[in-house]
Amino acid sequence: MKILFLSVGTLKKGYVKEGFGDYLTRIKRYVKVESQEVREGLGTTKAPKIDVMRKEGARLLEKVKEGDRVVALVVDAKAPDTKEFARVIEDTLACAVKRLVFITGGSYGLHESVIKRADRKLSLSNLTLPHELARLVIAEQVYRAFTIINGEPYSH
Template sequence: MKITVLTVGKIKEKYLRDGIAEYAKRLGRYCRLEILEVADEKTPDQASAAQEAQIRRTEGERLLRYIKDGDYVIALAINGHMPDSVELSKELDRLGVQGKGHLVFVIGGSLGLSDEVLDRADDRLSFSKMTFPHQLMRMILLEQLYRSFRISRGEPYHK
């Protein structure tokens, strides 16, 4: 299975880059992992709703350029479904059995994802009703993917 994490913005903090690199390395045993970054837009202080919508659209256009017709797209969105780790593992197994060979997880920028990206998504996934920095979500997603593969194979992993 190939997994692409398609995300807005670069990771600036070393501790996050280190954590992401560690989970990317661990995932190499279970899948072909690719992390793609698109440029983020600067959001002015006190941006209007129209400015924020335009920023989401611009970032969304950049993201959509990397999504192919046959990709199974899972958008990380606060209003997505919230499985626990075992349920996520079962969902990934189910997608594999259904022949979904390329999963694309999309993480938006600080303002979230555009409607166009959300409309293209085959599924929406939420990790919490709380808001997390989009840079941190990359590491959380990779950790949960790693946990899912370990669960699926009956391998031990801390709880």
């Protein structure tokens, strides 16, 4: 299986880039992993929010392949605990899915077209997180899930 972290916008903050890169390296011990970014839809300040989201959504969906298992990170979904999340990863591994895609939206979130395409909606927290930080958190949680699945001591 391969994991794809698919996101709107580039990581700008150094500490987030460093942490995200570190977790990608750690995840590579278990599965193939990659990160792809699509351009933000912020063309002008006059663009309506829904138009920005629609453009970003179209760019994201261009990267999704038929047969991908897609997880959309959204605020209004259930936030699983760590063991539940590890079970989601483990169940996906058992289904012989070729690619598991975690999609993080931009500052306005994800367009409904992306959410409709998703096989699962997931919230990382009841708190609102900046989208850059959400990318770091999901990478850490994926790594943590693999340590749980493999009985390793990272998650106490």
